[in-house]
Amino acid sequence: MPISMNGFSLQEELPTYSKSQLALRNGQDRPEIWIAYRGYIYDVSKSRLWLRGMHYEHWAGQDLTEELIDAPHTDDVFLRFDVVGTLQ
Ligand code: HEM
Numbered sequence: 001m002p003i004s005m006n007g008f009s010l011q012e013e014l015p016t017y018s019k020s021q022l023a024l025r026n027g028q029d030r031p032e033i034w035i036a037y038r039g040y041i042y043d044v045s046k047s048r049l050w051l052r053g054m055h056y057e058h059w060a061g062q063d064l065t066e067e068l069i070d071a072p073h074t075d076d077v078f079l080r081f082d083v084v085g086t087l088q
Pocket residue numbers: 035037044046047048049050055056058064065067068069070071072073077078080
């Protein structure tokens with residue numbers, strides 16, 4: 001299960017995106033800023049901490065599951081954000 005299911009009631013309603021589709025949402029090429037974590041893609045576009053896709057030397061538009069270990073916070077930070085899809 002994702003950290004939050006805002007906007008979607010059933011997992012099967014979630015669209016699936018490839019790594020290259022995710023990479024386009026890195027905060028540089030398009031207005032959307034997305035990050036993948038444990039198979040789900042979160043939209044962090046509204047976050048002031050992910051401006052232009054950059055967050056403490058981490059870039060959006062990719063799977064950051066492994067990198068969360070380096071963070072001073074847990075995955076509770078995803079609660080505020082909408083799940084927009086699953087990562088292929
Ligand atoms: C050295 C690595 C990192 C540092 C120093 C860092 C630092 C922070 C700080 C200080 C905050 C705000 C306070 C808080 O919510 O606890 C935050 C929020 C957040 N972080 Fe990180 N972080 C790091 C890595 C990551 C990684 C790898 C991810 C994704 C897997 C991530 C995702 C987030 C998200 C989604 C928020 C919430 C933003 C918001 O509420 O606007 N962080 N981070």
